[in-house]
Amino acid sequence: MFDNLSEKLQRVFKNLRGEGKLTAENMEAALREIRVALLEADVHFRVVKQFIEAVKLQAMGEEVLSALSPTQHVVKIVRDEMIKMLGSHQAKLRFANEPPSAIMIVGLQGSGKTTSTGKLARWLSKNGHQPIMVSVDVYRPAARQQLAVVARDIKLPIYAGTADETKPSELAKSARREAVQTGRDVLLVDTAGRLHIDDQLMTELQELKEQLNPSEILFVADAMTGQDAVKSADEFHKRLGITGVILTKMDGDARGGAALSIRQITGQPLKFVGVGEKFDALEPFHPDRVAQRILGMGDMLSLIEKVEGSIDQKKAEEMQRKLIDNEFTLEDFRDQIKQIRKLGPLESLLGMMPNIGPIKDLKNVKVDENEITRIVAIIDSMTPRERENHMLVNGARRRRIAKGSGTSVQDVNNLLKQYAQARKMMKSLSGMGGMLGKRMGKLKLPGGLGGMFGGM
Amino acid sequence: MIQTLFGSVPPEPNLLDRLKAGIQKTRTGFVERLEDVIGGKKEIDADLLEELEYTLITADIGVKTATEILESIRQRVDRKLVADAHEIKSLIRQHLLEVLEASERPVPRVLEPPAVVLVVGVNGSGKTTSIGKLASRFKQEGHSVLLCAADTFRAAAIEQLEIWGSRTSTDVIRQQAGSDPSAVLYDALQAAKSRKVDYVIVDTAGRLHTKVNLMAELEKMRRTAVKIIPAAPHEVLLVLDATTGQNGLEQARKFTESSGVTGIILTKLDGTAKGGIVISIARELNLPIRYIGVGEKVEDLLPFDPEQFVASLFE
Numbered sequence: 224m225f226d227n228l229s230e231k232l233q234r235v236f237k238n239l240r241g242e243g244k245l246t247a248e249n250m251e252a253a254l255r256e257i258r259v260a261l262l263e264a265d266v267h268f269r270v271v272k273q274f275i276e277a278v279k280l281q282a283m284g285e286e287v288l289s290a291l292s293p294t295q296h297v298v299k300i301v302r303d304e305m306i307k308m309l310g311s312h313q314a315k316l317r318f319a320n321e322p323p324s325a326i327m328i329v330g331l332q333g334s335g336k337t338t339s340t341g342k343l344a345r346w347l348s349k350n351g352h353q354p355i356m357v358s359v360d361v362y363r364p365a366a367r368q369q370l371a372v373v374a375r376d377i378k379l380p381i382y383a384g385t386a387d388e389t390k391p392s393e394l395a396k397s398a399r400r401e402a403v404q405t406g407r408d409v410l411l412v413d414t415a416g417r418l419h420i421d422d423q424l425m426t427e428l429q430e431l432k433e434q435l436n437p438s439e440i441l442f443v444a445d446a447m448t449g450q451d452a453v454k455s456a457d458e459f460h461k462r463l464g465i466t467g468v469i470l471t472k473m474d475g476d477a478r479g480g481a482a483l484s485i486r487q488i489t490g491q492p493l494k495f496v497g498v499g500e501k502f503d504a505l506e507p508f509h510p511d512r513v514a515q516r517i518l519g520m521g522d523m524l525s526l527i528e529k530v531e532g533s534i535d536q537k538k539a540e541e542m543q544r545k546l547i548d549n550e551f552t553l554e555d556f557r558d559q560i561k562q563i564r565k566l567g568p569l570e571s572l573l574g575m576m577p578n579i580g581p582i583k584d585l586k587n588v589k590v591d592e593n594e595i596t597r598i599v600a601i602i603d604s605m606t607p608r609e610r611e612n613h614m615l616v617n618g619a620r621r622r623r624i625a626k627g628s629g630t631s632v633q634d635v636n637n638l639l640k641q642y643a644q645a646r647k648m649m650k651s652l653s654g655m656g657g658m659l660g661k662r663m664g665k666l667k668l669p670g671g672l673g674g675m676f677g678g679m
Numbered sequence: 680m681i682q683t684l685f686g687s688v689p690p691e692p693n694l695l696d697r698l699k700a701g702i703q704k705t706r707t708g709f710v711e712r713l714e715d716v717i718g719g720k721k722e723i724d725a726d727l728l729e730e731l732e733y734t735l736i737t738a739d740i741g742v743k744t745a746t747e748i749l750e751s752i753r754q755r756v757d758r759k760l761v762a763d764a765h766e767i768k769s770l771i772r773q774h775l776l777e778v779l780e781a782s783e784r785p786v787p788r789v790l791e792p793p794a795v796v797l798v799v800g801v802n803g804s805g806k807t808t809s810i811g812k813l814a815s816r817f818k819q820e821g822h823s824v825l826l827c828a829a830d831t832f833r834a835a836a837i838e839q840l841e842i843w844g845s846r847t848s849t850d851v852i853r854q855q856a857g858s859d860p861s862a863v864l865y866d867a868l869q870a871a872k873s874r875k876v877d878y879v880i881v882d883t884a885g886r887l888h889t890k891v892n893l894m895a896e897l898e899k900m901r902r903t904a905v906k907i908i909p910a911a912p913h914e915v916l917l918v919l920d921a922t923t924g925q926n927g928l929e930q931a932r933k934f935t936e937s938s939g940v941t942g943i944i945l946t947k948l949d950g951t952a953k954g955g956i957v958i959s960i961a962r963e964l965n966l967p968i969r970y971i972g973v974g975e976k977v978e979d980l981l982p983f984d985p986e987q988f989v990a991s992l993f994e
Contacts, residue, residue, distance in 0.1 A: 259742050262736060262742045263741075263742055263925050264925070265739075265924035265925055265926070267737070268733050268736050268737050331922065331947075332803070332805070332947065333802070333804060333805055333920060333947075334803060335802065337834075362975070363839070364807075364838070364839045364842035364843060364846075365835040365836075365838035365839035365841075365842055366835075366839075368838050369833070369834045369835035369836075369839070370834075371835075372834035372835050372856075373834050376834070418947075418949060418950045419950070420950060420951060445803065445920075445922070447801070447920075447923050447924060447926040447927070447930075448922050448923065448924055449923055449924025449925065449927075449952070449955075449956065450736065450737045450738070450739050450924065450952075450953075451739070451921075451922045451950070451951055451952035451953070452922075452924075454951045454952075455922070455950070455951070472801070472802065472803075472887060474887060474889070474890075475801070475887035475889050475926065476887075476888075476889045476926065476929060477924070477926035478926075480924070481924065500832075
């Protein structure tokens with residue numbers, strides 16, 4: 224729905240080709256586009272103004288680098304400035320000198336505190352910590368039960384509380400005792416959602432802070448938040464002194480401009496980003512990625528990392544060898560598809576791609592997950608020999624396979640055609656060797672990816 | 680008069696007062712700043728227009744709509760149709776009101792109960808809480824209500840709805856966590872038919888509108904409903920958090936495509952957020968706002984009235 228900023232700028236600079244310098248005149252239209260893009264991304268009005276001033280100062284009179292077009296040059300300035308504003312290094316979690324460290328999770332209703340608490344516990348335990356959780360949300364119906372179910376799902380301990388513990392302070396106190404007794408080093412305290420203008424509940428949080436002396440107070444913010452983000456974040460920060468931010472629901476299509484606003488208003492770093500419904504869908508915050516996202520320039524790095532994280536290294540190497548030697552069989556093709564499916568819904572993968580060039584059209588491709596199930600079913604219905612050598616599959620075999628997989632002969636034909644194409648493409652890619660080969664080796668991108676997208 | 684699925688009921692006393700109390704905080708902010716802008720200066724100049732833009736945009740009304748409003752004002756100013764700053768206020772009010780009123784739709788009349796109300800929205804928008812309040816409202820109007828716990832995904836969502844059920848003395852049809860939402864819906868609609876209740880309110884799992892498979896699940900629920908009650912769902916209410924920014928429009932668009940949204944519940948208006956995105960939604964998608972949520976208590980759900988809403992913004 225949003226026009227990509229690069230494209231907009233391209234239009235602006237179209238008539239200015241060949242200009243070697245950015246001047247007040249040719250920058251004005253560009254800055255207007257940047258402003259609109261940022262406002263559409265929900266960056267706060269005042270923050271946008273500051274940002275535009277900063278970019279203007281940077282860009283004015285600067286020679287356009289010979290390697291770049293004016294568009295690319297301005298985009299570079301904008302992106303660099305945004306990364307600078309978002310915080311240029313990755314902020315680490317702080318822990319107390321003496322365990323257990325308390326981490327308070329605070330925020331508005333519905334921002335995603337309980338889910339984030341579970342995800343953070345999981346992340347901590349994967350990174351060598353022994354977390355224990357407690358919910359001190361005594362207000363929302365079934366809130367404590369929700370965290371108990373989360374704890375059960377991720378198999379990490381929770382302090383459930385007793386029937387007579389009805390106050391947040393009592394629950395927190397007992398939870399800390401439990402953490403000490405069971406030797407847990409981090410206590411995650413999930414608090415009730417509250418409005419920043421609710422004086423009584425904000426006071427409650429201040430008291431909890433006094434009591435727990437937390438090493439972190441993390442403010443959970445919904446990536447879809449609009450202009451109001453500055454008010455709530457500012458108030459939470461004033462009352463509590465938050466130490467970091469978790470930005471949730473980044474797996475949607477919100478541009479997340481609130482991140483920039485919150486960072487500007489509180490000066491506190493973004494520490495984590497929530498990117499899905501599953502409990503491992505929590506990623507450390509990368510300013511460069513969120514900057515790209517706010518500007519609508521995709522999130523290739525996250526995609527690459529996701530691919531790297533989910534692909535079996537050994538299998539990938541084996542696959543690469545097979546590709547080069549042209550031994551890529553239908554069985555491998557099926558394995559590839561299965562591996563890609565492990566990455567999650569294809570829609571979310573496509574969402575991470577930048578909105579430029581030929582990939583742009585991919586965004587509008589409705590990926591039919593059933594289609595993939597069908598492909599796997601067809602390959603499953605083949606004999607091992609057929610999977611080894613697709614040339615064997617003649618008319619009679621095709622009819623049998625179609626019947627076995629509940630598809631039509633046409634579907635089988637299509638699949639074989641796709642496979643042959645993928646194989647051919649892989650062969651030519653690996654044949655190119657040199658730079659591309661090296662890059663492919665480094666990324667361990669599954670070979671079937673290109674072929675599959677091509678076929679849809 | 681308040682319209683319901685079964686015709687009109689007389690308005691409760693003090694509706695305006697409660698509405699005002701509910702969005703008191705909304706008014707401070709918006710109005711204060713507007714008064715600042717307008718009260719202080721008599722002349723209409725570039726500064727004033729920029730301040731107005733600030734006011735509109737920080738209310739999440741959106742760049743496009745804000746620009747459009749300001750452009751029409753600028754034109755009138757140029758043609759000397761607007762004499763002073765005070766007139767601008769009523770011009771903006773009139774414009775916002777026109778947008779909201781143009782999208783108003785009467786609540787469909789249900790000739791044969793049960794009326795099925797499907798409640799959808801992104802995660803954390805306030806669906807379950809709104810359902811609790813809605814159940815209480817329908818009951819106060821003298822109707823019988825059945826709740827359907829079709830959020831089988833989120834941890835303890837069913838329990839949360841059950842607590843609202845017991846608070847409002849409403850039965851809840853449920854299954855195990857993790858079961859097929861359409862199956863729960865099927866049970867609930869069968870039960871509603873045999874018990875002859877007036878309303879079935881269906882709670883669904885929060886889902887981001889970009890998740891194609893989850894959106895398809897909503898389509899499936901619609902199909903299931905139609906099998907049992909051909910006219911169902913009679914209302915599909917999208918629950919929208921007032922703090923939502925420009926993404927709200929896309930939410931409304933996608934949910935309308937997959938589940939045929941007929942109206943909006945705007946929640947969390949008791950904070951400082953303005954919920955201005957509903958103006959864009961009304962403008963682009965013609966969706967009426969049915970209710971507003973103004974607190975955590977069971978009675979904190981009020982019918983939306985554009986005139987009162989805009990009037991109390993500008994009083």
